[in-house]
Amino acid sequence: MKKIITSKGISRRDLLKGCITVGAGLAVGAGFVAGSTAVWAMETKHVTPNEMATLIQMSRDIYPHDNIGDQYYAAAVKGFDSAESKDRVEAGVAALDAAAQGNGFANYLSVPWEADRANILRGMEQSAFFQTMRGNLVTGLYNNKEVWPFFGYEGESYSKGGYINRGFDDITWV
């Protein structure tokens, strides 16, 4: 996916200049988060790029699909970059970072193993912040038509005349 998600049209070279790489594959710059390979980037307006990077990492840890790129997780949490979510995000990320510190890490993004991040999340599973994030992801991630091909799901079929001539009974292994 060589796609840059930004409204400012920042070039890829500009992007990587002055970025700090955080977490597994995320780079944070002034006002944006990007994939560390700079194939995509997302500008933030209300929350800090670091907060957005944390939300993206948290999303991946909630539903870790290793063949699905960060840009899809970013798309799922983009809506939290709003005036009304700003405070909740700030508090939520602060709580995550505090939990990470309690486990001896600098912050959530610097926890290297997924299992350790998942442990931190499990500790706050009942919180409104976690529940909002998880609930939003169920549709934000899995209802995105662009991720369906990763699951093999074919979506709408009416316009193609259904599957009557397109393999509704094509398996031979049983």
Added chain:
Amino acid sequence: MSAKFDLNDDGVVVVIGSGAGGGVLANELAQKGISVVCLEAGGRHLPQDYQNDEWGSFGQISWLDARTTSGDWRVAKDFSGLPSWIVKAVGGSTVHWAGASLRFQEHEFKAKTVYGEVNGANLLDWPIGLSELEPYYDKAEKKLGVTRTNDIPGLPGNNNYKVFEAGAKKLGYKQVHTGRMAINSQPRDGRTACQQVGFCFQGCKFGAKWSSAYVDIPQGEATGNLEVRTNAHVLKIEHDKKGKVTGVVYADKDGNQHLQKARIVSVAGNSIESPRLLLNSASTMFPDGLANSSGQVGRNYMRHMTASVYASFEKPVRFWRGTTMAGIITDESRHDPSRGFVGGYELETLALGVPFMAAFLNPGGWGREFAAAMDTYENMAGMWIVGEDMPQETNRITLNHAVKDQYGLPAPNVHFDEHPNDVAMRNHAWRQGAALYDSVGATQTYPTPPYPSTHNLGTNRMSAKARDGVVNKWGQTHDISNLFVSDGSQFTTGASENPTLTIVTLAIRQADYIAKQMAAKSI
């Protein structure tokens, strides 16, 4: 030509709801020359409007008015504001239904006699038996064009069915086939054959599946005796000093209220709204709500013992392709207490798209275990479990005065605690389902909990004696002779079969009864 009746016309039959019960009753009465006004809270959506998109379709026509939940069922935790999945549109839930159409078995009409006393269960025999319903089941199967009846061939099996059938045979099940489905396996009744689209739950865009939305309602309208008013939400049923109902108050799409007079009123708003409407119609004469001298209105809420089993395999199944539920095993639907529970259950094929699978596979689940299951989506097969659940007096619809709907009326609260019999049956079915898939090489099986209720039953139940229930064997309320109940809330017990064929059967039979009583001027 659709009829048009005056609000002051007190000779009409008012039918509330246009789904399986209301839509069929309205048509059947219209066919007999009786004037009918059908008031439907939702709008009219036809196949061209249906969407091959799970959440899109859900948002388009589901009943999303305020509702609350309580009790120990998992739905109250996972989907607290959405106890059931019901449609608000012309055709009601027959727009979304999958089409599985099974007759009840003889013994299921006599649950109390056959099962005996079950602790905590409010069991009762139906005041009717199979033989009385058989002629009407015949009519209903003809109307719906049910496969494997009336020489209509079965549907072809899709990939999901192939896995299901192979496992069933390995496990030694004898009765497995592609179901008795209200889905055309060949062109019939002016409608095409199933094109294996795979979005049966989202409304059949080809119209191959029976729905009252585009079968019974237009047929009734064509007689000139039926007027359907859409976006007409009934708020209250009125009565006179003699205790006879006289009409209904409804809100139109702009929220303006109207009073439609009536000779007879039939309530068919599905098993949450129907009792709620009777309760919301309380008056000084009927302080506990209409037709509630027994105190049973809203009680004995049943939702079927349900669950699912999904399984992952080494190779692709692509189970979303083709008819959603055309596959059944009926071996377990017998009554055989040696299994540790009374009553029985059916196993039926089921597939969900990625969006619904993510929401329902393990609600609230997350992390690597959940994602790993989703990663195998293409290689999944799935089945739904539907069995008889125990009626319990305390499982009930009540008015929640703390929460109001858009008209300022108290929202319904749906309380449900599982009976130990339900739990034992589910555990048995989960084991059988997993064993079935294991026998054909599943690498992983997932015992999936119930979804928001699609089968809602029992809240205005049928009884021989007025003190045991709300309606008599014709669906006529014991207390008020010109007030009827015409939906699944009449069910005395739930049986193990999907309910809609029986709802339709009862509606056809009720239409005969109402016509006779009207002709005899007894109502």
